[in-house]
Amino acid sequence: MAVTSFLLLSQNPDKIVADGGEVCTIEELDTQKAIDSYFFVLDGDDKDSAIEMLRFIRSHPNTKIYLKPVVLGAGVAQQDTILSAAVDAVSHTNETSFPISEEQEELINKIVATQSYQQKITSILGQQQISLRILRFISSRKHIEQVPIMTPELLTGHSYPMLEQFFDSVDESIWKMLELLKNQHLLEGRFISKAYHCTHCESAFLNFMETCPDCKSANIKSDELVHHFRCGHAAAMQDFRTGDILVCPKCQQGLKHIGVDYDKPSLVFSCNDCQHVFAEPVPTTKCYRCGRRTNPEDQIQRTVYAYKISALGANVALFGQEQLFTKLLKENLDFMDNAGFQRVIVLEKSRVERYAISTSCVLVIDIKGLADALVELGERGLGFYKDLVNAFVETLRKSDILTVVGRSAVTILLTETNEEGAHLVLERLMENIEHIFEQSLSIPSNAMGKVIPVNNELNMNQLALSLSS
Amino acid sequence: MFLDSFPQIQSFLHFVYYLDSERILHYFWSFIVIDLPRYVLLDFLILFVYIPMRGIRRKRNRVARTELFHDRPLVSVLVPGKNEGKHIPRLAESMQHQTYSNIELIIVDDGSDDNTPFVCNHLKKKGLIDHFIRNEESGGKASAANTALYYARGRFIIHLDADAHLNNDAIERIILPFFVDPSIGMVGGDVRVRNDTDSITTRLQAIEYMKGISVGRTIASMLGMLRIVSGAFGAFRTDVLRELNGWDVGPGLDGDITLKFRNLGWRIYHEPTAVCYTHVPDTPRKLAKQRVRWDRSIIRFRGRKHSGILKASKNFRVLDFTAVAENIFSNVFLNILWWIYVFQIVFMDSEFLGRIVIINYILYFITNVIAYTIAMILSEETLHRNHYALLWFLPLMPFYIGVYLRVVRTYAYLSEFFNRASYHDPWNPWKVSQAAKKDGL
Numbered sequence: 001m002a003v004t005s006f007l008l009l010s011q012n013p014d015k016i017v018a019d020g021g022e023v024c025t026i027e028e029l030d031t032q033k034a035i036d037s038y039f040f041v042l043d044g045d046d047k048d049s050a051i052e053m054l055r056f057i058r059s060h061p062n063t064k065i066y067l068k069p070v071v072l073g074a075g076v077a078q079q080d081t082i083l084s085a086a087v088d089a090v091s092h093t094n095e096t097s098f099p100i101s102e103e104q105e106e107l108i109n110k111i112v113a114t115q116s117y118q119q120k121i122t123s124i125l126g127q128q129q130i131s132l133r134i135l136r137f138i139s140s141r142k143h144i145e146q147v148p149i150m151t152p153e154l155l156t157g158h159s160y161p162m163l164e165q166f167f168d169s170v171d172e173s174i175w176k177m178l179e180l181l182k183n184q185h186l187l188e189g190r191f192i193s194k195a196y197h198c199t200h201c202e203s204a205f206l207n208f209m210e211t212c213p214d215c216k217s218a219n220i221k222s223d224e225l226v227h228h229f230r231c232g233h234a235a236a237m238q239d240f241r242t243g244d245i246l247v248c249p250k251c252q253q254g255l256k257h258i259g260v261d262y263d264k265p266s267l268v269f270s271c272n273d274c275q276h277v278f279a280e281p282v283p284t285t286k287c288y289r290c291g292r293r294t295n296p297e298d299q300i301q302r303t304v305y306a307y308k309i310s311a312l313g314a315n316v317a318l319f320g321q322e323q324l325f326t327k328l329l330k331e332n333l334d335f336m337d338n339a340g341f342q343r344v345i346v347l348e349k350s351r352v353e354r355y356a357i358s359t360s361c362v363l364v365i366d367i368k369g370l371a372d373a374l375v376e377l378g379e380r381g382l383g384f385y386k387d388l389v390n391a392f393v394e395t396l397r398k399s400d401i402l403t404v405v406g407r408s409a410v411t412i413l414l415t416e417t418n419e420e421g422a423h424l425v426l427e428r429l430m431e432n433i434e435h436i437f438e439q440s441l442s443i444p445s446n447a448m449g450k451v452i453p454v455n456n457e458l459n460m461n462q463l464a465l466s467l468s469s
Numbered sequence: 470m471f472l473d474s475f476p477q478i479q480s481f482l483h484f485v486y487y488l489d490s491e492r493i494l495h496y497f498w499s500f501i502v503i504d505l506p507r508y509v510l511l512d513f514l515i516l517f518v519y520i521p522m523r524g525i526r527r528k529r530n531r532v533a534r535t536e537l538f539h540d541r542p543l544v545s546v547l548v549p550g551k552n553e554g555k556h557i558p559r560l561a562e563s564m565q566h567q568t569y570s571n572i573e574l575i576i577v578d579d580g581s582d583d584n585t586p587f588v589c590n591h592l593k594k595k596g597l598i599d600h601f602i603r604n605e606e607s608g609g610k611a612s613a614a615n616t617a618l619y620y621a622r623g624r625f626i627i628h629l630d631a632d633a634h635l636n637n638d639a640i641e642r643i644i645l646p647f648f649v650d651p652s653i654g655m656v657g658g659d660v661r662v663r664n665d666t667d668s669i670t671t672r673l674q675a676i677e678y679m680k681g682i683s684v685g686r687t688i689a690s691m692l693g694m695l696r697i698v699s700g701a702f703g704a705f706r707t708d709v710l711r712e713l714n715g716w717d718v719g720p721g722l723d724g725d726i727t728l729k730f731r732n733l734g735w736r737i738y739h740e741p742t743a744v745c746y747t748h749v750p751d752t753p754r755k756l757a758k759q760r761v762r763w764d765r766s767i768i769r770f771r772g773r774k775h776s777g778i779l780k781a782s783k784n785f786r787v788l789d790f791t792a793v794a795e796n797i798f799s800n801v802f803l804n805i806l807w808w809i810y811v812f813q814i815v816f817m818d819s820e821f822l823g824r825i826v827i828i829n830y831i832l833y834f835i836t837n838v839i840a841y842t843i844a845m846i847l848s849e850e851t852l853h854r855n856h857y858a859l860l861w862f863l864p865l866m867p868f869y870i871g872v873y874l875r876v877v878r879t880y881a882y883l884s885e886f887f888n889r890a891s892y893h894d895p896w897n898p899w900k901v902s903q904a905a906k907k908d909g910l
Contacts, residue, residue, distance in 0.1 A: 229612075265616070
């Protein structure tokens, strides 16, 4: 594959020549061209505009744009460690040598991976939750671990360079989001470090001090506690010091050999401000940003992880948390989209009315709390969904047609089935669902079901609502 | 006649009937000369002097209490110990319930190898301990106590064993005497046995503590001859303790520090209403080990280190001389006399041995009943049901005090006198014992 088609984004497009690609500003960026190009190149001569352009790409609503690889062109912007780490690759050639050559295998692999990933994603437009965008981004770069970089430039002290571009401001919200996704087992975290953050302003820049327990002053000094074996006297080393030698103030004997006539069993601290003598100074922290003093144990202690996508997260990234169940149903049953299903219902209504020799029913089952169950079960969530889908597979016939209305209301057309038969099917399904909830979550299911005969009164638009009535 | 069928009883009664004063003195001089005055006659001082003066003491205490709570001086409670973690939580908790609350609790961990540091750090975080000092290397009891003293800020120091359990008013009670009489430098608390129901050994010690500490030390205190304040529960003026640079290397550091206070001219007082319960050895073997350590200190400290008190010097004081001399006399000299007495009745009066032993037993039993009754009257305010139950064990006391403790004491004296065995006692770290031995301390 000849990878030559790229878009070079620059605030000064006239000054740059891009062989094999096009040069434009953000304002001039054509969405279709952006979708068609293999990757973006950012003008490396201007750091601030490079950051702005990167943020623009990552915040674009179109999946085929925000997932696209970004290369940082040669220039002063590459001196910014975080910006260099935030893009997929940096070019070490000068601006006239664009496009990126085929030898840059790593980038090509990324392009191929993201392209094929984009093709898997069905829903590419519209407002997507930031969590889903992050999952998709990490999933599209599944071989890259999102490793935090320590930096004094950010309040949080650590930067996730590639992910920060998805957020409006660089603050603790990225931490909270990643922790949430990890708790939902959508991301896997590898321990990197622990970090204390100010409980008042979330700053990671804290001054740890040892202070006097009485007056809280940091003006303290430590000395060794000396124990004289002969007379049992114990006091600070300074009490024993007489010129260059050590003499016991109690028995006036000289101390000669440590371990033979004296030892130093512990440390003793004293305060230069209030003269208080104590065994253990009180650790305290002072925030460089807000200046508040707080006990270390009262500060926020965060675990710093490097993140990568989990198996469950990869599925959720492709289909969305709610659509995962629908996707599994589609794979295993005769599934129709809503429009098709409505057409079949219209036909069925006409058939039943015209011949009046058979009856059909529609079954609506709404299983509440599916997304919560996924979070609760973590890695076992996928198995739980599959069990639920199996319950439908085992109960339904080949001739039954199925669709999903709303988030979790499964609607099934049971052809040639009277109300009594439909109730039997419903009962069996509800029993199976109940059993799966009990087994997996140890809680009763929150599923509701209803049987509606197919006749003239049947209104498809009210099917989902009919459950709550 | 009925007695004709029991010739042995008849013979015994005949022996008793014909006992004249000369024979009584000959066969029972040990009881009459040594133990009767020590254990019974002095005890009557409680009945006829101490108890009748209760009203006056209460009045003085009321005034002193007002002064104490007006001044509210800080009291530093020092608890040195090794591997005492299991006792510390209860001790720290009991401090929270004291009627006198201006207390700082200082725990020194003398190189424990159990979970003591963890327990104490946890209690410190909860605010139940003010200072916790962890010495990585064990330096012995005196070193740990002196370390605690170094950190103490209180006007008064209370030295407490980690396994001690205090009555809720114990700290107030032990501090009050300092406000009653400014010449008092040191106050001893009334140490009683906490685990008295564990075994016969602990029950016998419970009776012994009631007699020896509650009554014995109250009398000695009245007479100005108190020569020991128990380390399990004793209070000190901090300025004096600092002047003396704290405790010297033990064993027997309680008695040693008491004598040092006396040497400086301070009055030593025993307060029987300041009650502390302590854990005592529950088997005869463990008890013997503990008592051997205590008894050896008589030779090491009274006989050697503080022998100066017995010599004429510019610091010579009759009461100090009497206190130490009485200590050595009643413990060492009378112990020798007891063996002479045993030798006499076994080898010279062997014909009447059985009868002499029975009469001695009866005399000592009566003595114990009288002494324990006086102890109960003295401790009336702080008695509980267990103290009454101990009455059933009084018949064993003549064997316990009269034989068992005397044999243990003799062994301790001989081993210390000839071998200086206290320097090899594992109670002190080896390095400390060697340093003390080298300098003859």
